[in-house]
Amino acid sequence: MPTINLNVNGTSMSAEVENRTVLSTALRERLGMTGTHIGCDTSQCGGCVVHVNGQAVKSCTIFAVEADGAEVETIEGQAYIDGSLNIIQQAFQDHHGLQCGFCTPGMIMSAAALLKENPKPTEAEIRAYLSGNICRCTGYQGIVNAIMAASGQSVAIAAE
């Protein structure tokens, strides 16, 4: 089996993978990074979104061997080193942007990519950008509000 080397959230890691192993499976099964979630088998749900060399990628759409040598950012690397939530994560908590939490890692990684591209998106732009991330719990309202808030736009806060 081929061995791949990745830099995941700033740490060098290596793993043996089959040629057919996709990156999402490699992260979860070979590297124990179970924050990235697998919710489908057709690259529709977006639960597995990570950043590969700075680009948001559904990690079930690339083979692990294709990512050899890449810098990968996952949900596990998003909070600050002291464990406090980053601005997007905090906005999701403040605006009830999650319920069961399963789609949340992909949502956070997509939201981060969106705000890098478009620091002050409109609500319609947020909804369009998130069309590749499915949430079954929230009806998206809390998620949209959270991303508006994280980008510094005025939204009534949900939580105390």
Place this chain on the structure above:
Amino acid sequence: MAADGGMGHATKRREDVRFLMGRGKYTDDYTPAQTSYCAFARSNVANGKINNIDTAAAAAMPGVIAVFTGEDFADVGGNPAGWAIVSRDGEPMKEPKRPVLAHGKVRHVGDAYAAVVAETLEQAMDAVEAIEADIDELDAVVDMASALASGSALVHDEIETNMCFDWGWIEDNRAATDEAIKNAPHVTTLELVNNRLVPNAMEPRCSIGEYDPGTGDYKLTTTSQNPHLTRLLISAFVMGIPENKLTVHAPDVGGGFGSKIYHYGEEALVLAAAKKLNRPVKWTSTRTEAFLSDAHGRDHVTKIELACEKDGTFIAFRTETLANVGAYLSNFSTATPTFLHGTLMAGNYTVPNVYVNVKAVFTNTAPVDAYRGAGRPEATFSLERVIDKAARELGLNPVDIRRKNFVKPDQYPFASAAGLEYDSGNYDALMDGLEDVADLAGFEARRAESAKNGKLRGLGINSYIEACGIAPSNLVGVLGSRVGLYDAATVRVNATGNISVMVGAHSHGQGHETAFPQVVADLLGVDPMSVEIVHGDTSKIPFGMGTYGSRSLAVCGSAVFRATEKIIKKATLIAAHMMEDKPENVDFKDGEFAVKGTNKKVSFGDVALKAYIPHDFPLEDIEPGLEETAFYDPANFTYPSGAYACEVEVDPDTGKVEICSMVAMDDFGNVVNPMIVTGQVQGGLAQGIGQALLEHGIYDENGQLLSGSLMDYAMPRADDLPNLVVDHSYATRCTHNPIGVKGCGEAGAIGSPPTVVNAVVDALQRGGHDVDHIDMPVSPGRVWAAMNT
């Protein structure tokens, strides 16, 4: 009063932190040492006779440890239905065995007939491909009406019919209802379909079986909404493992919506395999397997008649429904189309006559069971669509016809014609609120604006009532339930004053870890953050019945409340002893015990410590420790209600429907955490809008699931939905549980589908199209066809 953030506060959810950091622990995130992996061979035909399953080639594949077929489970029990329904003629329902693996016949596409366990998942999946199944394809039973015709192919040969039961509710009302309809000045009739839905919780099911030969203990880690019920079913019916030798652990669960209430064969298989192989065995569903094998929802075909006076006063509702139960009876499948549906067929109304007939039909499709709302969405859709049609026929405003028939505030408790006793509500007040928040008066101006843009705008109105907080055991026992539906909680005050609360409810998105402490903190006057909830593990929690039917707070929360009251009672004894006075002279307020009329007081924390250091206790009067359990069995269902409005724009060129606004006014009684309640309603609205516009589990005539992936089945996405306006500020307290709460988890999914369809039909009517009804999902093709035929 809580020190901070008690009942009524929009407290941030503490569970969010681990989820936001990627530190949630869902079942598939557990991989015990020496785990082996399981994959299933599933039928690709809907109905077939199994001649032979040749596993030799698969067993010889690299890494394969074992291959199982139905033969291996021929002697174990079947997975039972939880409710026994009796047909109108007094015959018990037909209850064919549901085996762990298909044996003799396969009965739906996705029916598992063999399983491979291998060193790696890839090896297991490769070996499944090598299994040679000799299966004769038989004619598939798909359409319900055809299934009941004589000469139809059979799903279960041994029961010689495809009809599970033919149920009447209330049978004694049948003649009077028939008579009332025969003599009524006006009768409106509507035939409609409540479309089949695939739940699609974002986390696919997953189960890990473990066995310890040193102790004989089994452990099942699984995606369940109710671990104790799963354990009971496995122990009492399927495998006979003693309950005290089986732990069922449902850790973080990524959504359920009903589909994870039930025990599934895969759970039994991984346990049996773990024992036989002396290895942990893990199975993780793919999304494709989820589509094919999770219990689906809805799938009713209904004819409803509304008889009324010319002024719109309702005289009778009569319903005939065919309800699809799929190929096997899932655990709640027989309750959903009957007691969770027929009993709601009086709606919010003082109608005197109601009769419901439901024929449940076996088909060669995936089992159908309770899905968010479970029977109440079907009831509400039928009622609120036929009422809209009647209003149009009679020239009445849809708000007025509903108001004319509402149960009025002075009529509670109100005995509905469908057999329930509504304890509280005020439907006019909700409609008043809706008229205001949704600005119904401004609709005409908005319609004119849409018309300028070439769009047909419509307004849909709806009111609903539902019965949740499931359920009083004595009542459901009479109605055929084979279980009680109480719940349980243990409150353990630790010596250092913090509190652990073990609950039977299971949180898979509902926020129990935040909301339940708000209840405890409010009663004890402590900081909610000093209260931790323990749930999901049968080795740690009392025997509760889990989470579904919007029951967690109303039933389990009430158990938490009662157990906390017991804590206060016991702590008062200890405090009185500490202050050398009588318990009846001691008051408890804001976290302190004080002797009336004196300045003697002790804090809750000091009492907790004393409970565990009982050096001077009068042991005949006070036991050491401070831990109490309560089982709470509700006296009635709770009855949330609501008034909803939706405005849509229809593009007359394409038939595409856009939702411009959706407003939900709900009465949930007391609200513990308004932020969580709002989120629950918004999620329900999204699922209801999904049902109304997008989602459809479609089987072709051969029983192949055409919408069997997320590329084919249209899940609501962020850009499909509008801003969801939710208001639960108006409340009438539930009269019979100690918190006064009603349950909010399903309301949005119950109230929204007819609201959307009413709006679309209204838009077409106002646009000059004589369209009475469009079946869900109201897709562009269907709307366009309705406008152009």
